[in-house]
Amino acid sequence: MKKYIVPAGFLFILFFICGHALAKGDIALPKPPSKAGMDIAEALQKRMSVREFSVKKVSVEDLSFILWAAMGQNRPDGKQTIPYAMGYQYLKLYVASADRVFRYIPEKHILKPVSDKNEMKNLGKQAYIAAGTYILIITADKEKIPNGVNEYAYTTAGCLAQNVYLMCAAKGLGTTLAAYMNTPGVVKALSLTDKEFPLYIMPIGAIK
Ligand SMILES: Cc1cc2nc3c(=O)[nH]c(=O)nc-3n(C[C@H](O)[C@H](O)[C@H](O)COP(=O)(O)O)c2cc1C
Numbered sequence: 001m002k003k004y005i006v007p008a009g010f011l012f013i014l015f016f017i018c019g020h021a022l023a024k025g026d027i028a029l030p031k032p033p034s035k036a037g038m039d040i041a042e043a044l045q046k047r048m049s050v051r052e053f054s055v056k057k058v059s060v061e062d063l064s065f066i067l068w069a070a071m072g073q074n075r076p077d078g079k080q081t082i083p084y085a086m087g088y089q090y091l092k093l094y095v096a097s098a099d100r101v102f103r104y105i106p107e108k109h110i111l112k113p114v115s116d117k118n119e120m121k122n123l124g125k126q127a128y129i130a131a132g133t134y135i136l137i138i139t140a141d142k143e144k145i146p147n148g149v150n151e152y153a154y155t156t157a158g159c160l161a162q163n164v165y166l167m168c169a170a171k172g173l174g175t176t177l178a179a180y181m182n183t184p185g186v187v188k189a190l191s192l193t194d195k196e197f198p199l200y201i202m203p204i205g206a207i208k
Contacts, residue, residue: 025112027102033065036069043169044169047165048165050174050175051128052207053207054206056206058204062171062173066164070163071093071104073106082163083156088144090140090144091157091160093137093160094137096119096120100114101114101117101119101189102114119189122185123186124201129201129203131203135204136201136204137186138202140196141196158177164177164204165177172207173206174205175202176203
């Protein structure tokens with residue numbers, strides 16, 4: 001009898017991890033990192049804006065590192081690598097690639113599909129933005145910003161952006177924080193409602 005209890009429990013756990021947690025089209029990212037391989041002081045020395053990308057593609061492993069740095073969950077209570085005014089989690093993060101757009105879900109460290117279109121050329125207003133492998137899009141959920149103070153969202157987005165800069169520096173990759181963007185193009189690509197607004201975009205690419 002005991003013989004059957006163990007496999008049943010194991011199957012339940014497997015179902016929970018593989019079947020229950022992932023919906024159709026979701027992509028599980030490689031495990032979030034414990035080490036990026038570079039000292040924080042060295043990454044700060046190397047932090048810079050990069051606007052020239054090579055054709056070499058950024059791996060999913062490196063994207064996973066960058067997303068986790070950006071706004072990954074870093075504590076069991078659901079809090080993230082970035083600070084939030086009054087603790088309300090009002091930022092959202094999207095990733096555009098050459099064939100899809102996803103939303104990053106920090107609590108599961110997965111990508112959820114938002115669109116199956118290539119939106120790379122519809123997000124920026126500077127040519128280099130579309131030349132990376134991915135474009136991160138940071139948005140804010142109006143209903144979650146405390147007292148409607150939008151500056152809180154921009155401040156937190158700045159923290160997120162610096163995390164991305166540092167992880168890119170550590171991984172030898174390039175990025176730039178860009179406020180200058182095609183706002184109507186971003187709204188359309190992400191199907192944003194009037195309850196959510198774009199803050200910044202950040203291309204991620206291999207350095208030329
Ligand atoms: C709020 C903010 C908005 C920015 N917007 C853009 C932008 O739209 N396009 C761009 O190419 N760079 C943009 N930048 C990057 C700056 O131009 C860059 O940080 C600055 O030239 C200093 O260079 P560094 O980042 O290499 O130190 C922005 C930076 C900040 C902080």
